[in-house]
Amino acid sequence: MVTVGPHCLDDSEVRGVVFDVDGTLLDTMPLFYPSWPKTGDQPRFGLRVSEEDFYRLAGVPLPDIVHSLHVEQKGCAPSPEFVKDFVAEKVRVHKELEAVKGPPPPIAGVVALAKEYKSRGVPVAIATSGIKDIVLEHLHAVGLQDLVPRELMVFSSDVAKGKPDPAIYLEAARRLGVEPRFCRAYEDGESGLQSACLAGMETIDVTFMQDYPAPEALRKAKMEQISRREWLPA
Template structure:
C-alpha cells in the first residue's frame, strides 16, 4: 500500500467530503432512507446506485415530477430529525486539526441545516469553509462543490487534494481537476477510482509547510 504520486505532491488546499469521510452517519442515513423508501415504494438497490449525491438529486432520479416536491421535503425532514449515533471517523479530527492554519474545506452533498446538525452531533471542529448543496447550482457528481470550495479558499482546484469515500464524489473531484485520496469506509476498495486509497484517515497525516501541504502515510 502507498500513496503513489500523492507522496511527492504539494497541494494548496485539502477538500474533504463529510459523510463517510470525516463522520460516520451511516446508521442515521439508513434509518431515514429506509423509512422514506417504505413510504414512497422504492427498494434499496434503486437508492444505493446514487450514493454520494445530494438527496434532492436522488429523489429527482427516482420519482416522477409530480411526486418530487413532497418526497424531497420528506427526506429532508427525516434526515434532520435523526442525528443520533453520528461519530467522528478514525483520523478525521486529527486531520482537520493539523490543517487548522492551512487551507482546507468541507464540500458535502448535505444541505446546510443537515450538515451543521451532523457536524454538531459528531462534535467535529470543522474548517472555516463549508460548502453544502445550497451553495452550488449542481451537486456531485458535477464538479461545482469542489470548485466552489477552492474558489472560497482562493486556491487553484488543480492544486487541491480531495478526500472522498464515494464514487460519485470522486467523479466530482476529477471533473474539478483535483487530485484524489479515497477512504474505504462505505465503498469497496475496488470500486474507488482515486489516485490513492487508504482504509481511513488514521493511516495518513497532512503536513502544512511554507510551500503548501503534503500528505504521507503515518510512520
C-alpha cells in the same frame, strides 16, 4: 487510502485540502439509510430503496437521488412536487430516527487528517451534498463546528449542479484561493470522487483507510463502481 485518477501530489505541493462530510468526516451513512426505505415504501411515493442503491448513489444530492430512482423504477421523471415532498418526508423520518439513535459519530482517522492539515497551516474546506442545517447540526453535536470556517463550507445549494459535477469542488478551490491542481480532496462516495477528480484535484478515497467503518453493502457497491469508471480521465 487510495488515490483515484492520475493526478498525485507530494505533501509539499498541497496548498489546500477539501473534505466531504457524510461518509468522510462523519459516519452518517448507516444512520441515513433507514429513512430511505421507510419513506420510499409509503404508498404516495412507491419507490424501492435498497442498501445497494443507497451506497451506489452515495454523495449525490437528495433530490437527484429521488429523480434517479424514479426514472429507473417508473420509467419517467418525477414532478418537482414529488421530489420536494419525498425529500421533506425523508428528512422528517430521519430526524425522528436520529432523536432515538443520536447523532452520527466522527470518523476518527479522517478527522485527525483534517486537524493535522490545519496544524500545518494548510487551509481546509468542506464540499458536501448534505442539507446545510443538518450538516451544521451534526458537526456541532460532535464538537467539529470549528473545524472549518463557515465561509469555507460549500453546500450543493451553493452551486448550479451538485456532485458528480465538478462545480462544488471548483467552488471550494475558489474560496480557498488555491488552484484545483494544488488541492487534495477526501471523499467516500463515487459521485464525490468523480466531482473532485474532474475538478482537477488529487482525489483520495477514504473508504480504503484501514480503520474506515465499511459495511458489506458499501464494499460491494465500491467494487462495482471501480469496474465501471468510464468517467476516469486517461
